[in-house]
Amino acid sequence: MSSSVSITLNQCSRTFAGGNTALQPLDLQVNAGETLVLLGPSGCGKTTTLRIISGLESPDQGGQVLFGSVISLRCRLRSATWEWCFKTTRSSPT
Ligand SMILES: Nc1ncnc2c1ncn2[C@@H]1O[C@H](COP(=O)(O)OP(=O)(O)OP(=O)(O)O)[C@@H](O)[C@H]1O
Numbered sequence: 001m002s003s004s005v006s007i008t009l010n011q012c013s014r015t016f017a018g019g020n021t022a023l024q025p026l027d028l029q030v031n032a033g034e035t036l037v038l039l040g041p042s043g044c045g046k047t048t049t050l051r052i053i054s055g056l057e058s059p060d061q062g063g064q065v066l067f068g069s070v071i072s073l074r075c076r077l078r079s080a081t082w083e084w085c086f087k088t089t090r091s092s093p094t
């Protein structure tokens with residue numbers, strides 16, 4: 001049996017060392033069961049958005065990702081240094 005939850009991004013931006021802003025502050029709501037396609041020119045931040053949602057990347061301070069009503073672990077552990085290892089096959093952003 002599968003279940004789905006909504007994904008919410010509140011003011012998620014990403015600026016890398018050196019000041020390169022990969023993603024301007026983004027508010028996004030994907031409802032449970034909904035399919036969303038990200039379209040845009042190269043460099044507009046699609047992959048960065050997916051990496052933030054998947055937990056491979058942290059949003060800048062103030063950004064928040066929620067799965068349902070639960071704040072993502074990556075956001076809660078923002079100050080910690082840790083990496084992610086998938087135990088099963090899954091798609092990853094490119
Ligand atoms: N680790 C990084 N360090 C510095 N800049 C980065 C990093 N990752 C991405 N960027 C920059 O951030 C911007 C957004 O990159 P991103 O990969 O999210 O774009 P994209 O929309 O997925 O592009 P494409 O359609 O080419 O895949 C680009 O200017 C990119 O060069």
Ligand SMILES: [Mg+2]
Pocket residue numbers: 046047048094
């Ligand atoms: Mg990309």
